[in-house]
Amino acid sequence: MFAYQEPMPVEQLVQSLCDTKQGYTQFGGLRPFGVSYLFAGWDKNFGFQLYMSDPSGNYAGWKAAVIGANNQAAQSMLKQDYKDDMTREEGVQLALKVLSKTMDSTSLTPEKLELAEVFLSPSGKVKSQVCPPASLSKLLEKVGVNQPSTEDS
Template sequence: MASADGGAYSYSLTVFSPSGKLVQIEHALAAVSQGTTSLGIKASNGIVIATEKKSSSILVDDSMIERVAVVCPNIGIVYSGMGPDFRVLVARARKSAQAYWKIYGEYPPTRILTQELANIMQQATHSGGVRPFGVSLLVAGWDVNRGSSLYQVDPSGSYWAWKASAIGKNMVNAKTFLEKRYNDDISLEDAIHTALLTLKEGFEGQMTEKTIEIGVVTVPTEEELEGWSISSANTRPKPTFRKLTEEEVRDYLAL
């Protein structure tokens, strides 16, 4: 019934194999490693997240493909792995952010939202009749308490804070490239260029504004922070996370 290597434990329920491994999670990580490369870099004045955006056919309307998603004005997410799983997690994250807003009158800190996503993914690792989510996430955001934060969440529900990280098909080479080029004083502009250079290392075909998607977290100015009052929505800082337009991506690629 069960093979010595624990293979029979991977077909239905998520249970431990005799070797102490959760085989379904290993399969989920394999799905992530087959996905397109995504990365995040924390700069001294913000964060950049970037990914490849490729369609399977020239007939696909690529304007409908979204790999970098805005969760709320201060948090964005990018993924590697299965798109449908990412869509479900983004919907859950947005719902959670709105629920936090209704209670506290502000959007959640990045760590709180990351913990919520990690809990959702962890629950899928031990629930009967379901499988783990086949995605890894990079969550980037800014909040008053912690400033800029970059987290990685894996299918097991584990999460870590990173200065720079990569997930997906070319993540090993991308991390090696980032280790050589990263420094704590890197500016947001330099981080964007580094992100593009990192993606270019393992990119197949030509990099254009149509095949790259970038999101950035910017730090509010001192004037915005001084004018911020929790009791008044009109004095809130402007959104700190946004996706770059195709025109902006084209300009960065031209440099």
């Protein structure tokens, strides 16, 4: 989104969206959006940023965050294992570890998961990339996530 022919800072965009969400709570206590969001973005002022908003329109910035089922356990794991100086690869591995330990599924497979990354390319441009299932399978193996075995028991 652009304001004054300049890219809008991430927090300003999140604040605008959350103001809209909050506006609906003022009339009859409605929360028509009824969801929490994780917003990830990059701007030239503050680099990469992560914000979490709740259905009421409140938002906060985080270094690492989760929403959804088992979010308390996942948040606890992030508090314990997240480091400010993690590489992109280490961040992906931590995300997969947290998902594998907190999802209600017995095994984490590429059919049950989609992984996307937002990163700076070597040329300095912001890129997003969805990990193909074959690569995701290799990542899951590397992290040691229990995948279903093809052997008969």
